[in-house]
Amino acid sequence: MVEDGLSAGEVARRLGVAVTTLRSWHRRYGLGPDQHEARHHRRYTGEDLSRLEVMCRLTGEGMPAAEAARAALAVHPVEAAQRPVVVSIPAGRAGGGNTIPVGGAGPEARGLARAAMRLDVATMSSVITRMIGERGVVHTWDQLLRPVLAGVGDRHAASGALVEVEHLLSRTISDAFAAVRRPAGAPAPRTLLACADEEQHSLPVEALAAALAERGHRSLLLGARVPPRALAAVVARLGPTVVVLWSQAPATAGAAQLSGLRGTPLVVAAGPGWQRDSLPPSVARPGSLGEALDLVLRWLPGAG
Known part of the structure; x- marks a missing residue:
């Protein structure tokens, strides 16, 4: 419990918002601290924090700020005040250092x-x-x-x-x-997804596996840091139609890793690590997840 209240900076760090955002919510919607002492800045109480947590959750789910504020202000004061306030402040700089920049995203x-x-x-x-x-x-x-x-x-x-x-x-x-549902009863996977040797960023190939599942296609996902010898062994055993190899950075994008994939109908070098001029002409290099998905689907039976 926090008996003396929290400063705006402490609340901002806890919620992952900028102090200016807190001030804007206070000014526009009345979502601000009620506790005030003469010659001191206003302090946020447990009730205030609970309402701001509701505001953050609802806006995070896409609700317009004004509507989320009305819902947050409707939180019952007694219920909110009874919630313990546990301060856990991640490292961050003042003046907006508590936020993650997302550019023009929604x-x-x-x-x-x-x-x-x-x-x-x-x-x-x-x-x-x-x-x-x-x-x-x-x-x-x-x-x-x-x-x-x-x-x-x-x-x-x-x-x-x-x-x-x-x-x-x-x-x-x-x-x-x-958690994206995989197609039940679908044929054995014809697409092999892997990360280049020493490449640890596997989310892009996980995204492609999920996108293929949405379209009714299974895939075999090997994940991060797949040695070339292991990748070649899987290709030799299973004979996939498509192999997608992801590289995030040039340091993991040695083109020699593709040599063990000869004979595969479609080899896709995905990710910003690959340089077009270092790849064999037969290797595809999509520029986005959507392009990679469309490319793979064109090679799979029943995808038309």
């Missing part, structure tokens, strides 16, 4: 970013799975997940912080992709 991305900063798995999962259900995997990846992941990456590159945020967000995204 309100769902901003809400997901706030939930990620709060380490709020339930809200993150809700936002992601709802958009997958409503708009599909490709739209969710492009419009929701990529902007937030890029924002977390930028913050980490600048400060070395947010490792825990990145890990928890990635785990939640991975779980959401795994």
